[in-house]
Amino acid sequence: DTAVSQTPKYLVTQMGNDKSIKCEQNLGHDTMYWYKQDSKKFLKIMFSYNNKELIINETVPNRFSPKSPDKAHLNLHINSLELGDSAVYFCASSQQGLPSYEQYFGPGTRLTVT
């Protein structure tokens, strides 16, 4: 009955590789998000999708691309991985596009680029 799930939980890869992180929510929420949490624990929003439309796209390198096959899934694809991409990536979902409601976070994916 996990509300927001992510796979994999850990991801270790080399520089230059391409990788994907998957996220699924079973809450029936309309909006999903991706956050990056760096080693200093700073939480920064990367993307959000509302009904399959990108509504937020912060200053994230275009090596990162979100893909949403349906409103229950928002996957994160990363091309040409760099050392600085090492972080914990959290997926989240909320009931509406506006964050007037609780955002439910997934368990996180710890990405290590060597």
Place this chain on the structure above:
Amino acid sequence: GENVEQHPSTLSVQEGDSAVIKCTYSDSASNYFPWYKQELGKRPQLIIDIRSNVGEKKDQRIAVTLNKTAKHFSLHITETQPEDSAVYFCAASGGGSQGNLIFGKGTKLSVKP
């Protein structure tokens, strides 16, 4: 865009004492202010939130106050317990930025038994 400042970055209290964490925001259009707790190795989880039409909200040992004029809001935890030890994040809705949440840099709270 919105900018959220959070203080202090670390806070150590004795069990039973109160803890206060303060945040300021820059965008007067922001209208939603949640607080998240993140235990070590876990996901952030909402503990309390407040909307701009409310000045104070309380839930058992946790309370949040909002001063819209001064653009600051605070988290108050009373009768702290060791299990309150975690990193706490404040956040503000982005207002004109289509509503994205902007987080403060977090406060690491340690409650000593």
